[in-house]
Structures are given as structure tokens and as C-alpha cells.
Amino acid sequence: MSLLCRAVLSLRYIRVPMARNASTAFLIEDPKYSFLKDLGLKENNVGVFNGKWKANGEVIKSYSPANGKVIAEVQAGSAADYEACASAAQEAWHAWAELPAPARGEVVRQIGDALRENLQPLGKLVSLEMGKILPEAIGEVIEYIHVCDLALGLSRTLPGTVFPSERPGHVLIEKWNPLGVVGIITAFNFPVAVFGWNSAIAMVCGDATVWKPSETTPLVAVAVTKIVESVLQKNNIPGAIASLCVGGKGIGEKLVKDERMKLVSFTGSTAVGQQVGVEVQKRFGRHLLELGGNNAIIVNEDANLELFLSAALFACAGTAGQRCTTTRRLLIHKKLYSEVVNRLKKAYAGVVSRIGDPLLEETLIGPLHTPAAVDAYKKTVAEAVKLGGKIEFGGKIIEREGYFVEPTIITGLPHDSPIVKTECFAPIVYCIEIPDLETGIQYNNEVEQGLSSSLFTENLGDVFKVFIYMKIFIKLGHVLHRNMRMKF
Numbered sequence: 307m308s309l310l311c312r313a314v315l316s317l318r319y320i321r322v323p324m325a326r327n328a329s330t331a332f333l334i335e336d337p338k339y340s341f342l343k344d345l346g347l348k349e350n351n352v353g354v355f356n357g358k359w360k361a362n363g364e365v366i367k368s369y370s371p372a373n374g375k376v377i378a379e380v381q382a383g384s385a386a387d388y389e390a391c392a393s394a395a396q397e398a399w400h401a402w403a404e405l406p407a408p409a410r411g412e413v414v415r416q417i418g419d420a421l422r423e424n425l426q427p428l429g430k431l432v433s434l435e436m437g438k439i440l441p442e443a444i445g446e447v448i449e450y451i452h453v454c455d456l457a458l459g460l461s462r463t464l465p466g467t468v469f470p471s472e473r474p475g476h477v478l479i480e481k482w483n484p485l486g487v488v489g490i491i492t493a494f495n496f497p498v499a500v501f502g503w504n505s506a507i508a509m510v511c512g513d514a515t516v517w518k519p520s521e522t523t524p525l526v527a528v529a530v531t532k533i534v535e536s537v538l539q540k541n542n543i544p545g546a547i548a549s550l551c552v553g554g555k556g557i558g559e560k561l562v563k564d565e566r567m568k569l570v571s572f573t574g575s576t577a578v579g580q581q582v583g584v585e586v587q588k589r590f591g592r593h594l595l596e597l598g599g600n601n602a603i604i605v606n607e608d609a610n611l612e613l614f615l616s617a618a619l620f621a622c623a624g625t626a627g628q629r630c631t632t633t634r635r636l637l638i639h640k641k642l643y644s645e646v647v648n649r650l651k652k653a654y655a656g657v658v659s660r661i662g663d664p665l666l667e668e669t670l671i672g673p674l675h676t677p678a679a680v681d682a683y684k685k686t687v688a689e690a691v692k693l694g695g696k697i698e699f700g701g702k703i704i705e706r707e708g709y710f711v712e713p714t715i716i717t718g719l720p721h722d723s724p725i726v727k728t729e730c731f732a733p734i735v736y737c738i739e740i741p742d743l744e745t746g747i748q749y750n751n752e753v754e755q756g757l758s759s760s761l762f763t764e765n766l767g768d769v770f771k772v773f774i775y776m777k778i779f780i781k782l783g784h785v786l787h788r789n790m791r792m793k794f
């Protein structure tokens with residue numbers, strides 16, 4: 307029977323002893339970043355919350371990708387800390403699940419309001435720690451706020467069906483009950499929104515959560531959890547229902563194998579997601595996987611190029627290519643190919659001067675997130691050239707502090723070159739000529755990852771052709787979050 311309540315549901319960290327060098331200057335002490343203290347952050351933060359803040363693991367330094375400097379430190383969770391989070395969440399879950407769904411919804415509404423109050427500082431922290439420009443970072447917090455509103459509505463509409471029974475005098479009533487504890491593992495590039503989707507919906511469904519954020523965005527995780535904690539405290543609800551365990555792969559692996567995690571929601575790379583899926587399946591747990599993308603735009607012969615160029619600039623180079631939906635392949639009709647490549651190069655040239663500090667208003671493109679990401683960019687560009695690709699624009703690391711690279715356009719590679727079919731999480735786009743729309747659809751569909759696809763055309767008939775034949779991976783995962791189980 308189908309689930310009726312399908313609500314939504316490279317790293318650069320250095321291990322150092324807790325006692326840090328007294329001469330280290332952390333960005334948090336710079337008055338320019340006073341918003342960090344508004345969020346309750348300190349120089350040394352505790353990265354584990356299970357109703358109480360206490361951590362015994364390694365100390366992670368959180369870097370600003372815009373300048374490579376340390377913002378502050380976070381003490382991660384040890385294996386024992388993870389265990390404490392999982393058991394505290396499990397225990398606290400019962401009381402939470404007992405609350406009527408609309409009462410849970412009201413708590414989530416209050417979380418939305420608390421986020422509204424912290425919109426600016428939290429947005430600035432996302433920008434500082436992850437590296438995306440401020441409007442995008444603010445947008446990410448707004449997404450969480452709106453999901454809280456959605457969750458509030460859902461809390462009054464959690465469905466269940468009454469079925470006719472073939473047995474006289476009997477009635478079949480379907481009711482969806484909470485699952486228990488949900489494990490949430492998140493990627494660095496959406497450090498707020500992905501947690502927000504998972505957490506808000508899990509909460510109204512009556513589930514507790516244990517969150518393992520990316521180890522390169524631990525400050526965002528601590529700040530968000532403090533906001534959630536403040537609301538839970540005000541409502542006398544055990545904080546452990548929203549537990550946090552900052553850590554790396556080791557903590558992630560523990561969570562994935564943990565039978566108490568009835569659902570594991572994983573957002574991250576395809577390679578890691580594949581392992582996570584297998585591990586959760588081994589124990590017949592549920593999983594929800596939001597993985598990598600290799601997204602194409604088809605530019606058909608009748609495309610409106612003005613519209614395309616402004617869209618492509620953001621789609622290919624925005625967020626420095628660090629969105630799962632970043633466009634990595636342009637499939638361009640042969641009649642427009644040269645014109646599109648030339649105009650795109652001009653458009654890229656127009657934004658180069660606006661690459662910089664993501665917190666500044668004039669900036670359009672920020673840095674890559676880590677030195678490892680810069681390395682991956684460099685290797686991919688070199689490999690593309692080795693395979694016969696031509697760099698039409700960019701291709702170089704920008705010599706300045708921080709982890710900046712040039713947005714890059716590459717031509718001359720075959721549509722099925724392995725490098726074209728691989729997601730490199732950086733602003734590199736491959737231009738590929740197509741003879742007709744049908745070939746464009748075929749090329750679009752030939753990568754494993756999919757995720758998002760676009761067509762630029764003025765022809766309504768072609769739009770519907772694409773609707774029918776294109777493998778479009780709309781992000782349905784978010785609304786298919788399986789947070790409940792069925793009980794009669």
C-alpha cells in the first residue's frame with residue numbers, strides 16, 4: 307500500500323588539541339563579524355547537543371573560504387557522544403510523539419519565528435562559513451522558515467484513509483504514526499535548508515532527529531541547533547528530540563548503521579550516497595538519498611538568447627558551481643553554437659570583476675569551499691585539456707587569499723567523454739554541439755546523475771516533447787520524506 311503521509315519529509319578540518327595557541331586570532335574576535343556572537347557562538351564551541359551541550363571528540367577549526375582564516379573552533383562528537391545523542395533522542399522521542407500533531411506544528415511554527423528573528427546573522431554566518439553570496443545564504447534560511455510554515459499546515463492535515471471492508475460490520479482505518487528517530491546527514495553546500503526540510507517535517511510527523519552536519523560547516527549547525535533549542539526549552543520539550551553530533555565520516559557511518567535510526571536522510575555526493583543506501587538497506591532501514599547532479603541546458607535553434615544568457619550565467623557559475631543543480635553541460639543547437647559560446651564568454655568576462663568576498667553586496671560569485679575543491683577544479687581542467695578540450699574562458703586559480711577560481715567554459719569534448727559525465731563541484735561548464743533537439747534529449751539523458759534539466763525554446767510543441775522524453779530529476783525527494791509508519 308502506498309504511503310499516504312509522504313510528507314517531507316575534501317574536507318579541510320584540522321585536528322588540534324583543545325588548548326589552542328594563545329596567539330591564534332579567530333575571525334569571531336573581529337568586530338566586523340559581530341553577528342557570530344549574536345548567534346551565541348564563541349571562540350570554542352561545543353558541537354554535540356542531546357539536551358545538554360557536551361563534546362569529547364576532536365576540535366575542528368572552521369575556516370572562512372573567502373580568506374582561509376579560522377572563524378572559530380568546534381569540538382566534535384566522539385563515538386561515545388554519538389551514542390549518547392542516539393539514546394537520548396530515542397528516549398525523548400516518546401514524549402514528543404505523544405503530543406498531538408497540531409501541538410507539534412505550533413512548536414515548529416515558533417522555530418520558524420525564531421529563525422526570522424535570526425535571519426540576518428544566520429544568513430551572514432552561512433555566507434562566511436560556506437562561501438555563498440549573502441542573498442543566497444539569506445534565501446537558504448528563508449527556505450527553512452517557509453518549510454516551518456508548510457510543516458505547521460501539514461500538522462493539521464496528516465492524512466489517513468477509511469477503506470471499505472468486504473466483511474460485514476467491519477471498517478478499515480488507516481493511520482500513520484511516527485517512525486521514531488530520524489538520522490539526518492547533510493552536505494556543506496546547503497548547511498541550513500537541507501536540515502530545515504528534514505527537521506521541520508520530521509518534527510510535525512512526531513519523529514525525533516539526530517543531525518550529523520558537514521564537518522566543514524559546523525558553526526552553522528551549532529547556531530541552528532541553539533535556535534531550535536531555545537524554542538524547545540520555552541515549550542518544556544526535551545532538547546534531545548533535536549540532537550546534534552558534529553563529526554566526520556566516522557560519526558556518519560555510525561549513524562547509518564544504527565538500527566535506532568528508522569530513517570536515514572542523506573544529502574551529499576553520489577559516491578557516499580551509494581554506500582549509505584546499501585548500509586541502511588542491509589538492516590532494512592528506510593533511506594532518503596539526495597545526491598549529486600550533472601545538469602544540462604538544451605539551447606534549441608529558436609531559443610531566446612537574452613533569456614538564456616542571464617539564466618545560464620547563474621546556472622553555470624553562480625554559487626561558484628557548488629549547487630547540486632548547477633548546470634554542467636550546455637547542449638547547443640549547431641545553428642547557434644558559435645554565437646552562444648561567444649556571447650557566453652562575454653557574459654563571463656562581465657562578472658569576473660565581481661568575484662570576491664561573499665558578504666559584500668557587489669559580489670556575484672564567491673569562493674570554492676575548501677582547498678580540496680580548488681584542487682579538484684585544477685585537476686578537472688587539466689584532465690579536460692589532456693582529453694582535447696579547449697578552454698574558452700577561465701581555467702585558472704585566482705591568486706588572492708581564499709579559495710577562488712575562475713568560472714570556466716570548455717569546448718571540444720565529446721558528449722560522452724567520462725569527464726563530461728562526471729560531477730566536478732566547481733564552476734566548469736562543457737559546451738556541446740547538437741544537430742537537433744532529439745539528440746539534445748538523448749545527451750541530456752545519458753548521464754547517471756540527472757537532477758535538473760532545462761530547455762530554451764520558443765516552440766510549445768518542443769516543450770511538451772521534452773516533458774515526455776527528458777529524464778528530468780525534479781527534487782521530489784524533499785516532498786517524499788518518509789517520516790511515518792502505518793498502524794491499524
Ligand SMILES: NC(=O)c1ccc[n+]([C@@H]2O[C@H](COP(=O)([O-])OP(=O)(O)OC[C@H]3O[C@@H](n4cnc5c(N)ncnc54)[C@H](O)[C@@H]3O)[C@@H](O)[C@H]2O)c1
Nearest residue numbers: 492493494519520555558559574575578596597598599630
Ligand atoms: N540532491 C540534493 O538535494 C543535494 C543537495 C546538496 C548537495 N548535494 C550533493 O552533495 C555533494 C556536495 O556535498 P559534500 O561534499 O558535503 O558531500 P559528501 O558526500 O562529501 O558529504 C556529505 C555528508 O556525508 C558525510 N559522510 C562522508 N562519508 C560518509 C560515510 N561513509 N557515511 C556516512 N556519512 C558520510 C559527510 O561528513 C557529510 O556530512 C555534491 O555531490 C552535491 O551534488 C545534493
